[in-house]
Ligand SMILES: NC(=O)C1=CN([C@@H]2O[C@H](COP(=O)(O)OP(=O)(O)OC[C@H]3O[C@@H](n4cnc5c(N)ncnc54)[C@H](OP(=O)(O)O)[C@@H]3O)[C@@H](O)[C@H]2O)[C@@H](O)CC1
């Protein structure tokens with residue numbers, strides 16, 4: 010137990026009157042969409058609980074009010090998602106919440122001449138038109154649009170740019186908790202990941218960030234400032250994508266080591282009954298992680314303390 014305390018002390022910055030806010034860690038979490046608001050919250054708040062000073066959450070627009078109301082300590086940027094439809098003159102502007110794209114239910118706001126409508130209704134998109142219907146009895150509005158005019162948007166014109174301007178002030182970025190798997194949103198996240206790499210910022214990749222990396226392992230290949238934190242399923246998917254086959258359950262540690270090596274010595278923390286870590290040099294089981302933490306969706310917490318102070322990953326026992 011004493012050993013565990015010492016290891017925890019190693020990654021928690023000591024309090025000091027000489028420091029000012031921000032010096033002990035400014036963390037960025039890229040995650041949170043309409044469905045998932047808990048995972049980015051846990052990621053952000055657990056960084057604060059282990060000693061970081063500031064936690065920023067960059068999330069989809071519709072997740073922001075929810076995450077903000079979990080805690081006043083978090084700084085929440087609703088920049089990741091949305092659709093803006095630029096229509097013909099009679100449609101001055103129309104916003105449809107991005108997270109629901111591909112489904113029937115949308116939250117929308119349409120500013121048309123001669124009226125404004127907003128609400129929660131059904132939207133169908135065809136190549137050249139957009140049909141909104143809402144209310145009871147149902148009202149409908151059909152807008153003729155060239156498909157090219159339905160464009161992804163963030164609350165600001167460019168999601169990557171919006172996050173990028175914060176990057177010089179961040180010590181570490183956590184990419185993926187509760188992000189969802191929408192292609193357009195992941196395209197934004199890809200841009201954020203590349204911008205972070207260009208600055209050498211340490212990155213923890215979790216949950217849907219791992220989904221993205223599984224589709225495009227080159228994104229993280231050889232970036233030694235990255236820590237991947239896959240759970241059982243995520244590890245299996247990543248292993249298959251990178252090494253081309255299923256996980257050898259007979260030697261779990263070896264699989265973590267070989268995945269790390271195949272990714273160019275990116276650090277891999279495989280979560281499970283025994284968390285396993287490898288930086289491609291050696292593979293270890295982490296018995297130090299406090300297993301009083303129940304296996305109740307605590308992965309969002311697990312991955313964050315390990316890099317939340319931009320400290321090196323915890324040493325193996
Ligand atoms: N509060 C929030 O905001 C949270 C948000 N989150 C968000 O949720 C989304 C989905 O993420 P995920 O990890 O649940 O889905 P995924 O990777 O598809 O795997 C699910 C399947 O894996 C299986 N399975 C799992 N463990 C296993 C094991 N040890 N051994 C064997 N099987 C195992 C299990 O199979 P089952 O038991 O159902 O047969 C299940 O079907 C993602 O967008 C993420 O960001 C989450 O982070 C949660 C907290």
Ligand SMILES: Nc1ncnc2c1ncn2[C@@H]1O[C@H](COP(=O)(O)OP(=O)(O)OP(=O)(O)O)[C@@H](O)[C@H]1O
Pocket residue numbers: 048216239240241280281282283284298300302303304305306307308309310311
């Ligand atoms: N079978 C298990 N026995 C004991 N502890 C476990 C077990 N599986 C996971 N854990 C603990 O839970 C932590 C999170 O693992 P888990 O597989 O739940 O990750 P996750 O699915 O990414 O979580 P989240 O749902 O928050 O994203 C692990 O780091 C480990 O400490």
